Amino acid sequence: xxxxxxxxxxxxxxxxxxxxxxxxxxxxxxxxxxxxxxxxxxxxxxxxxxxxxxxxxxxxxxxxxxxxxxxxxxxxxxxxxxxxxxxxxxxxxxxxxxxxxxxxxxxxxxxxxxxxxxxxxxxxxxxxxxxxxxxxxxxxxxxxxxxxxxxxxxxxxxxxxxxxxxxxxxxxxxxxxxxxxxxxxxxxxxxxxxxx
Numbered sequence: 488x489x490x491x492x493x494x495x496x497x498x499x500x501x502x503x504x505x506x507x508x509x510x511x512x513x514x515x516x517x518x519x520x521x522x523x524x525x526x527x528x529x530x531x532x533x534x535x536x537x538x539x540x541x542x543x544x545x546x547x548x549x550x551x552x553x554x555x556x557x558x559x560x561x562x563x564x565x566x567x568x569x570x571x572x573x574x575x576x577x578x579x580x581x582x583x584x585x586x587x588x589x590x591x592x593x594x595x596x597x598x599x600x601x602x603x604x605x606x607x608x609x610x611x612x613x614x615x616x617x618x619x620x621x622x623x624x625x626x627x628x629x630x631x632x633x634x635x636x637x638x639x640x641x642x643x644x645x646x647x648x649x650x651x652x653x654x655x656x657x658x659x660x661x662x663x664x665x666x667x668x669x670x671x672x673x674x675x676x677x678x679x680x681x682x683x
Contacts, residue, residue, distance in 0.1 A: 497582040500647055504576055504607055504637040505620035514594065516562055523558025527551045543582050585625060587635060601652050603627040607645050615641070623648075643644040 492498060531551040575591035585604075589595040605628035611621035621641030625633040625648070638644050 488665035490582060490628070491579065491586065491588075493583070496584075499580045499582060499651055500642065500644065501577060501579045502639060505615075505618060505639045506573075507614070507618055507620070508573050508637060509570065510564040516566045519561040519566075523554045532553065542625055578638060579645075580644070580651060582651055585633060585635075585648060587633060589633045597633060599625050599631065599633040600628065601648070601655055603631065604648070604652055607648055609641050609645050611641065 518521050518570065528551075530553070558669040571591060576587055577588045577590075578586060580588040583602075584600045586596060586598040604625050606624075606626045608624040608626070610622050610624065615621045615637070618639075620637055620639050623638050623641055623645055625635070634645075
């Protein structure tokens with residue numbers, strides 16, 4: 488994580504998408520494993536040969552491997568793919584920027600400096616509201632936008648973003664101008680500005 492930080496930048500929080508995304512793959516994993524094991528046991532006992540008499544006798548030992556192979560195909564093709572997709576995306580908030588990092592087969596980083604953020608929008612559906620997750624949209628007021636989908640504790644994450652924006656140092660032109668603005672009254676105006 489230190490590799491993404493620039494000198495003087497501090498890590499505030501890092502998170503992944505909400506774990507509810509793993510509920511359907513977990514259910515499919517349990518269902519595919521159970522159905523595959525049941526079907527393999529049913530076929531190994533010879534129940535299919537009783538119903539379908541035209542099957543050759545040499546097929547019987549290999550027939551039980553078909554549901555196991557299907558279950559493995561479903562587990563690898565869907566469940567493992569969803570787990571890798573969930574694991575590959577992370578959201579990072581530092582003292583200067585917000586990053587969306589994707590580390591799967593393709594590597595993509597999308598970032599927005601906090602100094603450009605003009606609007607922080609949190610959207611929550613019904614289920615997201617119950618689980619306190621949501622989608623955070625950071626916009627710069629122009630066409631630039633960064634979307635963080637399914638962030639856990641979305642309201643708290645957005646508060647961290649707003650706090651980090653408040654902690655940003657003031658602009659350089661304000662530092663050059665000075666902290667003190669002099670208010671001249673009419674009598675004390677410099678002679679170049681005074682009207683006679």
